[in-house]
Amino acid sequence: MSHVGVPRGTVRKRRTLALLTTGVLTIPVLAGCSSGDEEAPRGVAQDIAPTARQAVADGSTVNWAIDALPATFNAFQADADSATTRVTEALLPTLFPMDKAGQPRLNPDYLESAKVIEREPKQVVLYKLNQQAVWSDGREIGAPDFVAQWRALRGKDSAFWTARNSGYERIEKIERGADDLQVRVTFSKPYGDWRSLFSPLYPKEITGSPETFNDGARTTLKNTAGPFVLRGVSKADGTVTLARNPRWWGDKAKLDTLVFRAVAPKDRTKALTDGTVDVADVDPSTADRITLARRDRGGNGQPLTHGPGADVSPAAALYSYAVAHGSDEKAAEAEQAARAKNRKAVLAYAAEQKALRDFAVRKSLEPAYTQLALNGESGPLADDRVRRAVARALDREELARTVLGPLGLPAKPLGSHLALAGQPGYADGSGALGEQNEKEARALLADAGWTRGGALQQPKDTKAGSEAEKKGGKEGEDGADADTGEEKKTTGGAEKEENAEKKDAEKTDKDAEKADKDAEKDEGKADKASRDEEDSAASRDEGLYIVGEDDKPAAHAPAATGTSAVPALAPARHAAFQ
Incomplete structure (x- = not known):
């Protein structure tokens, strides 16, 4: 996780310096608790800047970037998110916060x-x-x-x-x-x-x-018990504002106010440079820009080593000048316009880099983990073999590399639900499921009744159309015959003659209808051949698993109605799992 804060520098920001350079920040830091001295697990390089509480001046305001306003202030609801957690940590009791070693410690304030x-x-x-x-x-x-x-x-x-x-x-x-x-x-x-x-x-x-x-806690928290109280929520400004709790019995918070401001990750570079926010989680590209800004002074007369314009060599500039002042007027105008546009981009980038020099990036692991939980109570995952197959198909190493690699952090998956890496008692128990193995995952699925590239078949005694429709159709025909017979009994010879003509016409229609049906059958055979060919191609897709035949163990899956939909258990091989 990368965290950006303002380092020692401007007078306005100097007062909140210690709070903004403590790695992965937690709200108790702002209240003066020691949990802010976040220390990564063993094996991870420490990249924090702890500062003693007595060295931090009182007062000032910190603007902290969050992805969006909290959907709820109830941390136990499904739509609670990281913003909910961030805000409630400052407002409500946490009985056992994590210490710098990632261990739960008793909170003497409560x-x-x-x-x-x-x-x-x-x-x-x-x-x-x-x-x-x-x-x-x-x-x-x-x-x-x-x-x-x-x-x-x-x-x-x-x-x-x-x-x-x-x-x-x-x-x-x-x-x-x-x-x-x-x-x-x-x-x-x-x-x-x-x-x-x-x-x-x-x-x-x-x-x-x-x-x-x-x-009751969806849009506000009226009754709290933390170092801060909720002053207000502004949807128009996208802010949640906290103020010191006058009833707080512990060490007084160092800040006067703490403002959580909704800023999308893509907009955080601009928000940092224009002073909208002081603290923000940033992506690797922004972290790299800040590191480069502090390393070189591209905006103070020195050549830029990165960004737009960084690759414009003197030779390229001379060639550009020659073209711009040549006989081709259109080419010269286009080149001049391109140079002007590039110059604006360079100046804007340089201005941002100059502002980013005032920030520092801190990286560390949080005392938290992300897991993929499989609900085994119902559906296909109720089968233990299917759950094990999914577990064997996942490449946990690749997931760790994808998430942690860009941050320069060790990309090793967690192997325990009870302790984090580096904590006392941690032991990697992930070997109980075995290593990632696609072949064995397929074998488990096959044993559970799932077939690769097959089709979801209907019961053999089921035909197109429902039994009720067939029965109703038969009864309708019988009823029509009965009515016709009754009518025949009450008519004279002229009507019999007319009926005979009708029968001839109906016979002709039936013959035509039979011919149409024969043609449709021929077309159906062609369609079936086409579908068989598609099924054959689908059977070569190694990553698709579908429900097997009804007499196999997977028959408990819901049967399709109408046009059959093929329920896929897993995406194609090498797809990203989250």
Whole structure:
């Protein structure tokens, strides 16, 4: 991850220097906590600039770039994003933030202690709360907040629109301890990652009912308990503005205000150079530009070593001048226009580079990971063989190179769900699934009943058209015959003669219809031959897997109706998986 901040330099920015050069920043840094001294796992070069809290002046404002305004301030909803996390870290309690080694540490601003006090017959964790910890409305943080959040996230009430409930479903009960400052949590099953629970912690006013949980924190957070409070959200300006919390009982935040500003990644270079933002996650190309800007002074009379105009050699310039002043007037005008356009681009680029010299880039790994989770409860992935096939088909090494390589970070996939690389207890257990192997993935799919390049076949006794239609058609014909017979009984000889003529006409029509059907059959045979040829070509596609015949294990897949659609299990070989 690349992070850009203003280094020591201008007077206006000097006051926020320490906050802007601490690698992967976290909000507790702004509140004076030590978690901002982010240190990458072992094996990753440290690229941060920690500064002691006492060396940082009070006051000022930081503008921080985010991709977009948060869709919700409820971090447990499906549409929560990185902006939601960034904002709520400053507003709500985090009981166990990560320290510089990537380890969860107890946050003394909220907890005096938290530990497992019983393991048999049930695991019991006792939280002792900081008696100064209060919500912004003055109410003490206590057991009712823990209970409300557990009931909302345990997954038993679908009225709560939750995106995850990991760990909360293992809680059996939550009780008040010896006093109001103690919370006793009993688990139905042992849960080793209990420190990850109740972070962020929401007030019971938000989590106490489905209505408030679903919509109460979508556009605002009225009741908070962090070093900052939410001052306002402006959709017009694309900003979320935070201010110091006057009730905050911990170390006072160094900043007066913190403004999160929505800036698309493609616009961040301009936003940095024109002063719109002070801190931003940037892509590798922008990071390289900043590094080059600090290395050479292309905008101060020195030749540019990069960017537009950097490759205009003296010889090329002389040739350009000769053409521009030659006898070909049109060519000269075109060359002059091109030179003027190029000159503007060079000047604009040089101005940006001059501004980018005031920024520094910090790179590090975050104490987080991204995973591809396979839902094995229903559908094709309910088959363990299919899940293993997908896992064997994925090239985790290539994914790591694609994501981490451009940042100059070690491109090694994570091998554990319990610890990150460099943390105590980390062990690579990814070998349990085996290495990436396309051939074995195909074999697993074949064993599960999936065929390569086949077709989704209908049951053998199923013909075109439904049975109801056939039955209805037959009954219609019988009814028509009955009506015709009744009519025959009530007519005279003249009508019989007329009916005879009609029969002759109908016979002629039927003969013509039969001829048409024969022609259609011939065309159908040709179409079938064409389809067979296409199926044969499709069978050579090594990356496409489709549902097999109905008598194979994959027959539980939904049958197609009307025009058959071929459900693909995996994209073509070498496609990018995310």
